[in-house]
Amino acid sequence: MATAMYLEQYLDSLETLPFELQRNFQLMRQLDQRSEDLKVDIDEMTESYVSEAKSLPPNDRVKKIKKIQESYAKCREFADDKVQLAMQTYEMVDKHIRRLDSDLARFEADLKEKSIQDAAGTSKVESETTLNDKRGRGRKKGRVASDDESKSSKKKQKTVESLLSVPLSSAYQSCTDVLDMPVDPNEPTYCLCHQVSYGEMIGCDNQDCPIEWFHFGCVNLTSKPKGKWYCPKCREDRDRKKK
Structure with missing residues (x-):
């Protein structure tokens, strides 16, 4: 049941991820296409300027050069926007990876807690069964349990209580360690x-x-x-x- 719960919650969190990734990749592809088209225009404007530069008036030369520079600046903006999208996409995927690591650690802590509780419950049942058997044999022989048997019973009870006190602290520590995971070096x-x-x-x-x-x-x-x-x-x- 615990496995199904963690898996269902994680799959729910991934529901929108494919669409978000597809959107980002489409935007990056569009930026690439705009940049390539702009490069073609820049090449044409540069060739035109080189061939006509000698015959152009100074003002027209300045205008053409300025237009080429503006096109280069626009091309740079497309590249910067693409880098930003790539970084956002990386963080989007990395966020789900960190959540998966955290869920796995919580699931492992739950399993450890359950196993310790099962072991504690088994020990308690065995100790009670053994104590009842001894008391039954004592009654048949016309005597009560000795001081040594009483001490043994108390010792087993303390062992059970100590086992039951372990899971919460260990599980909490495990979860805390994963939630504060260091960045990949x-x-x-x-x-x-x-x-x-x-x-x-x-x-x-x-x-x-x-x-x-x-x-x-x-x-x-x-x-x-x-x-x-x-x-x-x-x-x-x-x-x-x-x-």
């Missing part, structure tokens, strides 16, 4: 906080940035800013070079 870390990827993140436009990706909250962002964005360290380096 092989998973790469990012940002100023040196944590794994989660939520919305933004990439530094400095190609030599040692960190590259940052969580919105860690750099005081609520939405993606327009134009190029540099992390605090790279911004400080750029300002120092300008001086």
